[in-house]
Amino acid sequence: MWHIHVFPHTVFSLESKDWARVAFASAFSIAKESSAFHRNKKMVRRKIPIKKIDDVTARQVTFSKRKSGLFKKARELSLLCDAEIALIVFSPGGKLFDYGSSSMQKVIERHILRSELNLEKLDQSCPTEQVRCNYADLNKEFADRTREMRQLNGEELQGLTLRELQKLEERLDSSLNRVYKAKVENFIKEIGILKEKMIKLPRNEICSVQRHEHEQGQLFDTSLTLGLPFPAGSK
């Protein structure tokens, strides 16, 4: 495989070297005819570091451009993926720009619902009609969540189809895997801590350390049950 590189970014690959030469030779002679050959453009668009732009004018221009880009992206994401989105932007000058995929208010309220921190504030002010509506929504969502969790607990499985059971099982299995991994990580960490302690202790205290290890026996048993190779160097 042969490559034609037009630095710095473009690479074109060809299977035959001869072929590449011929192609390029032709291209070169054609290119020489071009007027573009004789133009000399300057290069622009440097990469900028992500920190506050010092120059005021440049900052404003960038703000304007990037803001419109951001809103466009938000709109697109909402449309493409059927997501509910709220975007609020205050310019440095204090001007407000916003976008809400459905109703700004609905999205914000939904957000507040999820945030315990905001709960106090919510209690202070008077909830609106919409909040009460959301109360019903929350109630419904809660019921759904409860049913889902029952099924995750392996209850109420009668009504499910084979396919649904299959999905449930896969979900549980992957959850189990993650939990297992977390446990193993935790386990390895604990082993590390124990080893460190052991090294630091003077010889005449080793005994008590060993007792301590024994108390943690379950920890070791667990690892063995799961087929973990015993960590190298541990005693």
Added chain:
Amino acid sequence: MWHIHVFPHTVFSLESKDWARVAFASAFSIAKESSAFHRNKKMVRRKIPIKKIDDVTARQVTFSKRKSGLFKKARELSLLCDAEIALIVFSPGGKLFDYGSSSMQKVIERHILRSELNLEKLDQSCPTEQVRCNYADLNKEFADRTREMRQLNGEELQGLTLRELQKLEERLDSSLNRVYKAKVENFIKEIGILKEKMIKLPRNEICSVQRHEHEQGQLFDTSLTLGLPFPAGSK
């Protein structure tokens, strides 16, 4: 100074990038005639229309990618231009993602201040103490339930102790067992139904039954995948 390399030995140097571009463009158009080109080419990254993506998997992937892009842009705009920004996104599945350049709440409050619509609404009804209490309770319970389910899903496991992880694993494992059993029962039942149908049918229709069985192939595959050996992590 730009270079065009025809590897490994031939190098053309050009003074302007335009030269290189034109030369390359010609080379490329010639190259396109080559069968070698067509053999290896695979076209990717088509432009997509901005409307809801039908395919569920693709939608999820796109959501994930674009979401991170959107949050990145928001962060950048906030940093570059010293703007106050709040971004709230609910996935189609109801999961919440948010970003606030300062405090989410501060930005939202500032937004609400600016919105006359909200001011009117806020002046309206005050719910009773009872409703507020229930609402808060429900909200709290919902949050708890959500956290619990996340853990059942194998997320947010960092804070848990080894013992808690162990319990979680046991719980998942027994759930998995129940689901597995339910599935096997379901499976056996379906097999029974199929057999019964087969017996009832006259001989000359056996053929079609077999075709039917074939269409249900996944059911059998499923059972094989699943069955045996017992699901990972089970004891």
Added chain:
DNA sequence: CTAGCTATATATAAAAC
């Protein structure tokens, strides 16, 4: 779902209007 990859599509810095 997370993570990379490649080729393309988009966003955007700079400059000029």
Added chain:
DNA sequence: TGTTTTATATATAGCTA
């Protein structure tokens, strides 16, 4: 500020692991 142009930087669709 708004737009357009240009050349580059970045985002991301479709795949794959």
